[in-house]
Amino acid sequence: MGTRQLERESRPLRVRVGRGAAAVTALPGAGAAPATSSASAIAPAPSTPSTPAAPAEPADEPPTAVEQREPSDPVERPSAGSEPAPSPAPAPRAPSVPPGLTPVPAVPAKPTWAPTVPAPAPAVPGVPAVPGVPAVPAVPAPVPFEPLFRQAPALNWVGPDDRWTMAWGVRTVPEPPPALEPAGAPGPADEPPSAEDLVLARACLAAVAPDADRAMAHFHALLFLRHPELRAMFPAAMDEQRTRLFRALRLCAARAGDLEALRGYLGPLGRRHRKYGAMTRHYASVADCLVAALARYGGSGWDERTEAAWRRLLGLVSRLMAEGAEEEARSAPPWWQAEVVEHRQATRDVAVLTLRPDQAYPFRAGQWAAVETPWWPRVWRPYSFASAPRPDGLLTLHVKAVQAGWVSNALVHRARPGDVLRLGGAEGAMTVDHAAREDLLLLGGGTGIGPIAALVEEVAERGAAGRRVEVFYGARRAGELYRLEELRELAARHSWLTVRPVVSESAGAPAGALPGDLPDAVARYAPWHGFAAYLSGPEAMVRSGAAVLRRCGVPEGSVRHDLAAREDGGRS
Numbered sequence: 262m263g264t265r266q267l268e269r270e271s272r273p274l275r276v277r278v279g280r281g282a283a284a285v286t287a288l289p290g291a292g293a294a295p296a297t298s299s300a301s302a303i304a305p306a307p308s309t310p311s312t313p314a315a316p317a318e319p320a321d322e323p324p325t326a327v328e329q330r331e332p333s334d335p336v337e338r339p340s341a342g343s344e345p346a347p348s349p350a351p352a353p354r355a356p357s358v359p360p361g362l363t364p365v366p367a368v369p370a371k372p373t374w375a376p377t378v379p380a381p382a383p384a385v386p387g388v389p390a391v392p393g394v395p396a397v398p399a400v401p402a403p404v405p406f407e408p409l410f411r412q413a414p415a416l417n418w419v420g421p422d423d424r425w426t427m428a429w430g431v432r433t434v435p436e437p438p439p440a441l442e443p444a445g446a447p448g449p450a451d452e453p454p455s456a457e458d459l460v461l462a463r464a465c466l467a468a469v470a471p472d473a474d475r476a477m478a479h480f481h482a483l484l485f486l487r488h489p490e491l492r493a494m495f496p497a498a499m500d501e502q503r504t505r506l507f508r509a510l511r512l513c514a515a516r517a518g519d520l521e522a523l524r525g526y527l528g529p530l531g532r533r534h535r536k537y538g539a540m541t542r543h544y545a546s547v548a549d550c551l552v553a554a555l556a557r558y559g560g561s562g563w564d565e566r567t568e569a570a571w572r573r574l575l576g577l578v579s580r581l582m583a584e585g586a587e588e589e590a591r592s593a594p595p596w597w598q599a600e601v602v603e604h605r606q607a608t609r610d611v612a613v614l615t616l617r618p619d620q621a622y623p624f625r626a627g628q629w630a631a632v633e634t635p636w637w638p639r640v641w642r643p644y645s646f647a648s649a650p651r652p653d654g655l656l657t658l659h660v661k662a663v664q665a666g667w668v669s670n671a672l673v674h675r676a677r678p679g680d681v682l683r684l685g686g687a688e689g690a691m692t693v694d695h696a697a698r699e700d701l702l703l704l705g706g707g708t709g710i711g712p713i714a715a716l717v718e719e720v721a722e723r724g725a726a727g728r729r730v731e732v733f734y735g736a737r738r739a740g741e742l743y744r745l746e747e748l749r750e751l752a753a754r755h756s757w758l759t760v761r762p763v764v765s766e767s768a769g770a771p772a773g774a775l776p777g778d779l780p781d782a783v784a785r786y787a788p789w790h791g792f793a794a795y796l797s798g799p800e801a802m803v804r805s806g807a808a809v810l811r812r813c814g815v816p817e818g819s820v821r822h823d824l825a826a827r828e829d830g831g832r833s
Contacts, residue, residue: 453577454517458570462514465567468560469507477503480554488546494537496639510551513578527578528585529688533631535586535595536685537639544579551575589686596633597622597684599656601676607659607743611708612673613647616656616682624650624687626715627795629823631685632658634671641685642668645797645823647711649718656684659711689823691795693719699793700729702815704806706779706798710734710744713797717751717758725757731792735763735779735802739770778802780809787813796822 454462469476481499485492495502509530516523531539552571556563599622603615624630626649631641648657662673676682693701693716701720705713713732720730736742742762752758762774763782775782779802783789794810796803807820 452573454570454573456518458573459514459517461567461570462517462574464562465555465559465571466511466514468562469555469558472558473507474500474503476554476558477506479557480506480550483550483553484547487550491543491546494539494639496637498640513574517574517577523577524581524584527581528588531582531585532589533685533688534582535589536631536633536641536683538595539586541579541583541587544583548572548575548579593686594620596686599682599684601678601680601682602655604677606673608741610662610673611741611743612660612662612676614658614660614672614676616658616684618654618656618684621654622656622684622687624656625692626650626719627691627693627712628687628689629712630687632668632672633683634668634676635681636671636675637667640667642666643688645689645709645712646687646715649715649722657711659708661708691797691821691823693795694793695720695723695726697793698726698728699819700791701731702783702789702792702794702810703730703732704735704779704783704794704796704798704802705732706735706802707741709796709798709802710748711797713795714744714748716795717748721751721755721758725755728757730758731786732758732760733763733779733783734760735765735782735798737765739764739766739768739774742771745771778805780806784809784813790814793819794821796820800824 478499481495481503512526513523516526552568552575555571556568559567598619599616600619601614602617603613605613605615607613624646626646629643629645631643633639633641644658644660646656647659658672660669660672662670691712701716703713703716705711713734717730717732720728732748734742734745734748742764745760745762748760752760761782762771763779764770764774764776765778767774767776770776775785779798783806789810792815794807794815796806796810803822803824807822810820811817
């Protein structure tokens with residue numbers, strides 16, 4: 262064996278060990294190393310003096326447990342006749358580490374959510390601190406509940422440098438962009454649409470309908486390409502937005518002949534768009550991109566007359582939406598911040614949330630509000646208030662986690678006290694006219710019992726004044742009647758109130774429960790002449806219940822629910 266080969270054999274072997282690599286059990290000139298787990302690696306002590314091992318890499322670098330050199334790496338050798346470099350003094354070691362072995366902290370897994378940074382934890386008394394070994398933290402004391410409103414104003418803010426804009430990589434400017442309305446002499450958009458214009462607009466929509474989804478996707482692509490600053494106002498998933506936009510265009514074309522009906526539809530729509538950050542100057546850009554998309558998918562019937570008709574119609578739509586938004590802006594903010602102060606799991610899939618708004622929130626029993634969570638920015642869903650206005654200003658929501666429901670599952674399974682939500686303004690006409698003094702028939706299915714109970718509370722506060730209130734509370738199983746005892750306690754205190762539970766599955770049904778579906782149970786007590794009916798719950802129950810009530814003597818105008826308005830405001 263040659264001199265160079267003997268010299269190479271005598272060099273200490275330096276091994277690079279990473280996460281997931283097999284443990285080294287034996288090395289030339291060293292004894293067997295103890296087995297190690299994949300979470301940490303222990304390097305054997307060299308049998309001959311050598312250069313010190315490099316320090317461990319930071320945890321956020323590519324996983325390397327111990328920084329050592331491979332045998333092929335150059336190593337500085339002492340010259341002939343020189344003294345070998347002295348080995349560094351060994352550092353104090355923890356009692357659990359065998360002598361001659363260097364402990365290395367484990368590399369933590371990559372977090373799936375931005376963690377909070379805790380305060381440094383004190384070491385356990387009696388256990389000395391060891392360099393390179395994390396101190397064992399003491400058991401933390403319970404953290405008192407602390408409001409988060411001081412951090413809430415920028416939670417979901419729409420504007421320069423908001424977190425949703427930055428997530429999309431959109432460059433913002435500190436100054437607001439210039440007005441987007443076309444300048445110059447009045448054009449077709451400033452004139453009201455004629456009857457001929459509406460015929461052309463409806464014919465265009467009929468031609469676009471087979472490719473409606475592609476046409477609306479093309480519109481959004483044009484809008485975000487020409488005005489990237491507007492992308493932050495929209496959610497990540499745009500499929501629902503495309504469907505609702507085309508439905509809104511068809512409604513506008515159908516109702517444009519009746520100005521008051523169109524104003525009644527577009528005024529609330531403009532008010533809802535305030536919470537997205539929409540401004541009057543944005544409507545002209547939206548109209549230009551819509552015209553371009555309709556021109557592409559309008560077929561052979563698209564011409565200059567059709568384009569002028571659409572510009573006049575969209576000009577009217579923009580004015581009415583802007584009027585509704587500006588009227589509400591005089592008295593209300595675009596949204597309210599609301600902190601979760603209580604989260605109670607009523608059933609496996611139903612949660613009762615108590616919220617504290619950051620300022621006075623005006624509403625009536627029977628109304629609803631759109632809710633946005635910090636986990637799904639720009640995704641709003643409507644939820645009815647489950648209590649009448651309270652002296653302390655707190656709000657109550659009943660939420661059921663539905664299949665594939667982003668917002669509902671977040672509110673039921675993820676929200677906790679201290680989380681901050683965002684609320685739109687109160688909407689809905691399912692309110693009681695206390696001056697009418699008519700008897701009330703209230704049907705609540707599932708979490709729909711929330712607004713029904715709120716109406717009962719409001720009647721109890723203002724006084725029944727001789728009116729009767731009949732409540733039918735329906736659920737599939739007895740365990741889902743989570744608010745029955747509360748309503749029965751109210752009925753025991755007020756002679757004008759009657760509460761009848763209805764269950765589809767008779768197993769374990771409470772005393773006095775009616776079997777079957779809710780609409781069928783209500784029909785058994787017909788007729789209902791002289792009653793005003795209020796329905797809340799699943800869409801199928803509300804629609805079938807409204808049909809049954811009309812057959813049981815309740816006039817069409819006295820059957821009230823909010824299905825249409827809630828569909829415009831979003832779905833759970």
